[in-house]
Amino acid sequence: MSRLRVLRISAAALLGGMLALAGCAASPGSAPPSSSDAPAGQSLGSLAPAPPEAEVVGEGTVIDVDGTVEVCLGPVAESYPPQCSGLPLRGWAWDDADGAESSGSVRWGQYALTGTYDGSALTLTGAPVPLALYDPPARTDPTGGEPGSTPxxxxxxxxxxxxxxxxxxGYLASYPDDGRVWVDVLWDDGTLQRAAxxxxxxxxxxxxxxxxxxxL
Structure with a gap:
């Protein structure tokens, strides 16, 4: 099973049905307070990463429905127009964004975004870059390519x-592959990995x- 990545939806692909996802998706929300007193075996859900102090980058689908703008960093339904439950996006202006599409009261596009994340919303601090023109940095494989041994x-x-x-x-999606479970979340500074x-x-x-x- 291939690893789930942020979907880059073309206009043709949007005419299809719902995308079959390997993992379940959930709407990101504000994180609960961090705690070091989680019960044994219950660290996930009890511990939460603090919002980042510096700027962050994310790649996803920006969707504007009747003036409410969100960025979806996880799975997106290939309906027309596309649908998802995303993170509130502040400081967005379509005049600054190339490559948008629209249908009725919905406008959308796929972009790389730079901004600040306060645990509840992403506030833009730089111009959006269409994903078709964006060259993301390679991510390090934390497993070193070694398979896991869990049944x-x-x-x-x-x-x-x-x-x-x-x-x-901030759960987004997950799937099992190569002896491990891979889970995508909205934000982690290592807290959730240690909890897992x-x-x-x-x-x-x-x-x-x-x-x-x-x-980075």
């Missing part, structure tokens, strides 16, 4: 738990942050 049946159980365990801390290691064992669950420091 598929156990991985499925873990994956089924993750939406509820991580929903309040505590709960399931080191390297069983790999947490990937959709927002990443802009300085």
């Amino acid at each position: 598929e049946s156990e991985l499925t159980v873990i994956q089924d738990e993750l939406p509820d365990r991580l929903g309040s801390t 290691d505590d709960d399931y064992g080191v390297g069983v669950v790999i947490v990937r942050s959709a927002l990443r420091p802009a300085a």
Whole structure:
């Protein structure tokens, strides 16, 4: 199974039906306060990363419905117009964005965004870059390409738990692959990865942050 990535939806692809997703998706929300007193085996959902102090970069679909603008950093339905539940986006202006499409009261496009994240919304600090023109930096594979050893049946159980365990801390999607569960979240500074290691064992669950420091 290929790793789930941010969907770059073309106009032709938007005419299709709903995209079949390997993992379940959930709407990102504000994170609960950080805590170091999580019960044993319950670190995920009890611990939450603090919002980043510096600028971050994310790639996703910006959707404007009747003037309400959100950026979807996870799965997007290939309906026409597209649909998703995303992160509120502040400071957005379509005059600054090339490559947008529209249908009725909905306007959308796929962009790389630079801004600040306060735990509840992304505020733009730079001009959006159409994804078709964006060259993202390569991400390091934390596994070094080594497969995991957790049985598929156990991985499925873990994956089924993750939406509820991580929903309040920005869960986006997850899937099992190569002996591990890969989970995409809105933001992680390492807190959620450490919590997953505590709960399931080191390297069983790999947490990937959709927002990443802009300085990297």
